[in-house]
Amino acid sequence: MNRGLMMGKKFDTYVVIMAGGGGTRFWPWSREKRPKQILPILSDRSMIWETVERVRPLLPRKNIFVVTAQSQIADLRKEISMIPAENLLAEPQGRNTAPCISLAAIHILKRNPQGVMVVLPADHYIGSRRGFLTSLRTAVAFARKQNYLVTLGIPPTEPETGYGYIEKREIIEKIGGVPVYKTRSFREKPTRAKAAVYLRSGKFLWNSGIFIWRADIFWSAVKKFLPALYEEMNRLTNTLGTPREKKVLQMIYSRCSSISVDYGILEKADNVALIEAQFSWNDVGSWSALKKILAQDKDGNARILCHPTGKGRILLLDSSNCLVRSEEKLIAVIGLDNTVVVEAGNALLVCPRDRSQDVRKVLQELQNRGWKEYL
Amino acid sequence: MNRGLMMGKKFDTYVVIMAGGGGTRFWPWSREKRPKQILPILSDRSMIWETVERVRPLLPRKNIFVVTAQSQIADLRKEISMIPAENLLAEPQGRNTAPCISLAAIHILKRNPQGVMVVLPADHYIGSRRGFLTSLRTAVAFARKQNYLVTLGIPPTEPETGYGYIEKREIIEKIGGVPVYKTRSFREKPTRAKAAVYLRSGKFLWNSGIFIWRADIFWSAVKKFLPALYEEMNRLTNTLGTPREKKVLQMIYSRCSSISVDYGILEKADNVALIEAQFSWNDVGSWSALKKILAQDKDGNARILCHPTGKGRILLLDSSNCLVRSEEKLIAVIGLDNTVVVEAGNALLVCPRDRSQDVRKVLQELQNRGWKEYL
Numbered sequence: 090m091n092r093g094l095m096m097g098k099k100f101d102t103y104v105v106i107m108a109g110g111g112g113t114r115f116w117p118w119s120r121e122k123r124p125k126q127i128l129p130i131l132s133d134r135s136m137i138w139e140t141v142e143r144v145r146p147l148l149p150r151k152n153i154f155v156v157t158a159q160s161q162i163a164d165l166r167k168e169i170s171m172i173p174a175e176n177l178l179a180e181p182q183g184r185n186t187a188p189c190i191s192l193a194a195i196h197i198l199k200r201n202p203q204g205v206m207v208v209l210p211a212d213h214y215i216g217s218r219r220g221f222l223t224s225l226r227t228a229v230a231f232a233r234k235q236n237y238l239v240t241l242g243i244p245p246t247e248p249e250t251g252y253g254y255i256e257k258r259e260i261i262e263k264i265g266g267v268p269v270y271k272t273r274s275f276r277e278k279p280t281r282a283k284a285a286v287y288l289r290s291g292k293f294l295w296n297s298g299i300f301i302w303r304a305d306i307f308w309s310a311v312k313k314f315l316p317a318l319y320e321e322m323n324r325l326t327n328t329l330g331t332p333r334e335k336k337v338l339q340m341i342y343s344r345c346s347s348i349s350v351d352y353g354i355l356e357k358a359d360n361v362a363l364i365e366a367q368f369s370w371n372d373v374g375s376w377s378a379l380k381k382i383l384a385q386d387k388d389g390n391a392r393i394l395c396h397p398t399g400k401g402r403i404l405l406l407d408s409s410n411c412l413v414r415s416e417e418k419l420i421a422v423i424g425l426d427n428t429v430v431v432e433a434g435n436a437l438l439v440c441p442r443d444r445s446q447d448v449r450k451v452l453q454e455l456q457n458r459g460w461k462e463y464l
Numbered sequence: 465m466n467r468g469l470m471m472g473k474k475f476d477t478y479v480v481i482m483a484g485g486g487g488t489r490f491w492p493w494s495r496e497k498r499p500k501q502i503l504p505i506l507s508d509r510s511m512i513w514e515t516v517e518r519v520r521p522l523l524p525r526k527n528i529f530v531v532t533a534q535s536q537i538a539d540l541r542k543e544i545s546m547i548p549a550e551n552l553l554a555e556p557q558g559r560n561t562a563p564c565i566s567l568a569a570i571h572i573l574k575r576n577p578q579g580v581m582v583v584l585p586a587d588h589y590i591g592s593r594r595g596f597l598t599s600l601r602t603a604v605a606f607a608r609k610q611n612y613l614v615t616l617g618i619p620p621t622e623p624e625t626g627y628g629y630i631e632k633r634e635i636i637e638k639i640g641g642v643p644v645y646k647t648r649s650f651r652e653k654p655t656r657a658k659a660a661v662y663l664r665s666g667k668f669l670w671n672s673g674i675f676i677w678r679a680d681i682f683w684s685a686v687k688k689f690l691p692a693l694y695e696e697m698n699r700l701t702n703t704l705g706t707p708r709e710k711k712v713l714q715m716i717y718s719r720c721s722s723i724s725v726d727y728g729i730l731e732k733a734d735n736v737a738l739i740e741a742q743f744s745w746n747d748v749g750s751w752s753a754l755k756k757i758l759a760q761d762k763d764g765n766a767r768i769l770c771h772p773t774g775k776g777r778i779l780l781l782d783s784s785n786c787l788v789r790s791e792e793k794l795i796a797v798i799g800l801d802n803t804v805v806v807e808a809g810n811a812l813l814v815c816p817r818d819r820s821q822d823v824r825k826v827l828q829e830l831q832n833r834g835w836k837e838y839l
Contacts (some may be wrong), residue, residue: 113780419810420812421826423819426804439803440796451781460779
């Protein structure tokens, strides 16, 4: 496959990996100082490493940006040392996706005013690399020539209540046989009943958080829908690479609102397009979500053994649909269904699968008690 | 209280503590080399230590015997150093209670042919020390002058299926107002329905495994019902204190049957008496049984924190009737009921309370897999 041809004759494509997430959902494996994206959750390499490697056939390394929290820069630099150091952009604090993507956009605009941005979360599961690259190439080809903000939607397989949904409208055009739709509406995490309606209608796709657009088109949208952010970030443009950059950045982040690109721009803009992803996907947003992706035994149990130590052992008797992770101890489970048991570092979590999102409550309680060594 | 008067003018009373149990029921806290009786399960001292201290007001230390496995002698000597070393009797292998009590009987007969034996398991919960000593004094007073094998029965409080039951008949006599009954029958662990019938009838008591009898009366019963054991053990009598003792003991144990005193003698003899215990009791036979004895929070959860390390932490959210033990890690439990979570050494157990007797299956599976470091 000819990269140059697929992605345009010039390497005008840039990938922006959003890697600012905290360490809450996969506690106790993830911690404040060890967020999900640097954990080897789906293989023996970290999720961010996998995300970078996945897009390598699309473009040269110097075109890959990673936006992360200042506190995570050092760890990330080690983890994805294939990325040029200057492409790791540090946010002084987390402000959701709109400021994050804007920061990347002004870096890209400076390098290439016609650049096309592919925005990717650092910590999602992608079922097929081939399908993923095909979908991205289709989206880039469309975004390069059309003035659209393109989203990748995942054909839903169940009435999931943890995802956002995007409703499609008429086809704008077909790229290599793949239809590109206009979007009718964005729907936040629905109730079970609504999710079932969406699923049956065939008109809704899951919002993957993967976006493709020309940087200039995005920047126009920021100007229109988030003018304050636009003003602030434009001031930053002139300081890039100067001693003032860091100070200005801190000031911007201390003042700007925390807002998602979905809510701040995509739900309001009328030039949003939607392409059906040609790969299975999962946001790996909880222990329960992870369980669905991992290999399972005949009773539906998934096991995670910690490879570095090699000490972990798991023994399941009369148990089904459990997710068990062992790091250094033997974990013996008898007679449990749909239960999460996770050993990591100095802590252990036990909960029903459908309560796994409540690890947040554990973290809150640890804060309250001042048990900071477990955060 | 005048000990000499209560227990007879001469110190003719001997306590025999059976401490031969293995480390299965409280796995992973108990292990092959760390059986239940040396664990600090109910306080910060071991169960065997508590058992010895509990009977100290009854008799001098030199009258307390402990029968245990050869492999446990060294650990026990350290744990209950108040007992003279020669009073720790080692069994070459476990052969259930009949050989164990017989071994103690010949030691006692040699010291005092009129001696009264109080036989106690090393690892039970006794709710009231005062009630316990009162019951023993009553039983000893009766056994000293009557030719009966006396059992202590516990008034049942629920239709427990894990205990044996003893049916009482007419009163033989009253000792200090306490009736001593003849026994009609011994019933092995019953079904739930039968246990409910026993409970309602008011005629059945739980078999506590606590026995009181004159050594000579017991020895006559062994002669009658277990003649082979009687012959063998009589040969041992002449070797006690000689270099041949150990070898003869090994030979006896290699040949004798594994049989309980209940099945081998008490169910067959017609001179068995029964006294109602004046204390609450529990055999602490499983994690679930232990849960009933421990202090509980308002949601019925019991916690065991390992005092020596001080590192353990427990955090329970929306959970009830759980038993959780933490040794060095934080154990966070969300949304579970009636669940046992136990961290100990290199292993962790998670199971519903009503499956806690199935730790045996875990141990069997560990054997099968050759994972001996967890046994």
